[in-house]
Amino acid sequence: MFSFTFLLGIYPEIQQTAIDTVIGPLWQIIRNWWWFLLPFALQKPFLFLWEQWRIENWLVTVYQPTLYEIKLPKENPKPMRAMEKVMNSVHSSIYQPPDWWEKWIEGQIQTSISFEIASFEGKVHFYIRVHEAYADSVKSAFYAEFPSIEITQVDDYTKSVPQDIPNEDWDLWGASYKFLKDKPEENAYPLLTYRDFERETELPEQKIDPVANLLEALSVVGPKEHFWIQMTCTPLTQNESNWIDLGKQLRDKLARREVSAGGTEKMKFRPMVFEAMDFLVTGKVPETPTVEKTAQETYFAPEMRLTPGERDTIEAVERKISKPGFSTNIRFVFSGKRGYWQKSKLRLAFAFFGSYATENLNTLIPAINLTKIHKSWFLPMNLLRPRRMYLRQRKLFRNYLIRVPPYFPRSPGPGKFILNIEEMASLYHFPSWEVSPVPGVSRIESRRKPAPDLPKEE
Numbered sequence: 042m043f044s045f046t047f048l049l050g051i052y053p054e055i056q057q058t059a060i061d062t063v064i065g066p067l068w069q070i071i072r073n074w075w076w077f078l079l080p081f082a083l084q085k086p087f088l089f090l091w092e093q094w095r096i097e098n099w100l101v102t103v104y105q106p107t108l109y110e111i112k113l114p115k116e117n118p119k120p121m122r123a124m125e126k127v128m129n130s131v132h133s134s135i136y137q138p139p140d141w142w143e144k145w146i147e148g149q150i151q152t153s154i155s156f157e158i159a160s161f162e163g164k165v166h167f168y169i170r171v172h173e174a175y176a177d178s179v180k181s182a183f184y185a186e187f188p189s190i191e192i193t194q195v196d197d198y199t200k201s202v203p204q205d206i207p208n209e210d211w212d213l214w215g216a217s218y219k220f221l222k223d224k225p226e227e228n229a230y231p232l233l234t235y236r237d238f239e240r241e242t243e244l245p246e247q248k249i250d251p252v253a254n255l256l257e258a259l260s261v262v263g264p265k266e267h268f269w270i271q272m273t274c275t276p277l278t279q280n281e282s283n284w285i286d287l288g289k290q291l292r293d294k295l296a297r298r299e300v301s302a303g304g305t306e307k308m309k310f311r312p313m314v315f316e317a318m319d320f321l322v323t324g325k326v327p328e329t330p331t332v333e334k335t336a337q338e339t340y341f342a343p344e345m346r347l348t349p350g351e352r353d354t355i356e357a358v359e360r361k362i363s364k365p366g367f368s369t370n371i372r373f374v375f376s377g378k379r380g381y382w383q384k385s386k387l388r389l390a391f392a393f394f395g396s397y398a399t400e401n402l403n404t405l406i407p408a409i410n411l412t413k414i415h416k417s418w419f420l421p422m423n424l425l426r427p428r429r430m431y432l433r434q435r436k437l438f439r440n441y442l443i444r445v446p447p448y449f450p451r452s453p454g455p456g457k458f459i460l461n462i463e464e465m466a467s468l469y470h471f472p473s474w475e476v477s478p479v480p481g482v483s484r485i486e487s488r489r490k491p492a493p494d495l496p497k498e499e
Contacts, residue, residue, distance in 0.1 A: 095148030
């Protein structure tokens with residue numbers, strides 16, 4: 042190497058010849074074949090733009106979202122767990138994942154269903170928004186468990202306010218939610234569910250129902266104010282999200298198990314070299330691990346050391362991953378006319394979603410698209426706070442109108458988390474008049490009964 046470098050320094054012509062021999066052909070290859078690498082570099086953005094183009098075309102030509110209002114009867118003897126059966130039927134009814142042709146050529150996507158609760162100046166309404174092709178099966182799922190309700194098609198209530206909020210006359214505040222434990226493997230941590238609130242032996246006046254508390258709070262929304270809550274759910278399967286496998290790994294981690302890639306328990310054996318070193322240092326003969334003893338330690342010892350709280354956490358994780366799940370995004374919007382709008386009422390949503398929080402499991406926190414801009418230590422940045430606030434409010438309101446995730450079209454993106462049918466039933470169900478005697482809730486005055494059997498003339 043030294044002699045070659047020395048020769049290049051003495052004879053410049055040798056140096057120039059070496060450069061021409063190496064660099065020249067390399068430059069010729071790059072100049073003539075640079076375009077060959079271009080498709081590989083642009084493959085990912087091209088596929089993304091192609092997919093979005095086909096999806097937009099399918100949404101415009103095929104997708105027909107329809108909004109239905111659910112009117113509740115005063116008498117509703119069904120417990121909260123009845124809604125879990127509805128959610129299970131809804132999951133099966135709208136689940137229709139596209140194959141490769143439908144996805145890349147026709148642009149079809151897995152449609153979602155939106156469960157919504159809205160208060161207009163203190164009048165509370167329940168809504169569902171679903172693709173028209175699945176509307177009949179979804180309504181049948183509700184009627185099967187709640188035959189006394191009425192489901193009617195209505196116009197989109199979001200059009201009852203100006204579509205350019207915030208403006209000179211209207212203001213708004215809102216947020217999209219996410220899990221406090223929001224890593225992919227932590228989706229298996231559940232929220233508190235109706236199992237933690239409902240008891241068969243309780244009297245109606247003794248039952249604890251967070252939705253009943255929400256209805257009571259929404260009834261105090263004043264004139265020129267609108268409070269909307271939206272939960273958009275897309276059915277998932279194990280093959281699509283892999284969330285069940287991640288949940289099993291979380292369960293084994295909480296149980297202090299060591300599991301191999303194949304899902305079997307691993308047995309610990311120390312190498313013979315380390316055992317010999319221990320014998321030379323300590324003088325103790327190492328105990329020979331047997332398969333029976335190692336298996337006994339692996340299967341029983343960790344579980345025996347679990348505290349009651351850890352056992353409850355593992356049981357809750359197992360219960361969540363045992364039931365069908367939805368990829369969910371949740372948001373709320375509180376809008377009103379300036380002069381009437383009281384920003385302090387936004388705490389109504391915080392109190393509702395906080396009812397399902399627990400320290401050892403999971404919690405919903407308002408963290409995505411929160412309509413609040415923190416001040417910066419860099420003072421000139423604070424001059425942009427009003428504009429940043431306006432853009433954030435507009436984005437939140439627009440996403441609510443078209444029912445898309447916070448970071449659409451990124452998929453899955455932040456703000457999407459997994460709730461199973463039990464959790465969704467706990468967040469969206471119908472309290473009876475006895476549990477929630479709120480006059481502002483839209484209810485059916487008369488109970489619907491089947492037609493009587495009349496005698497027929499032969």
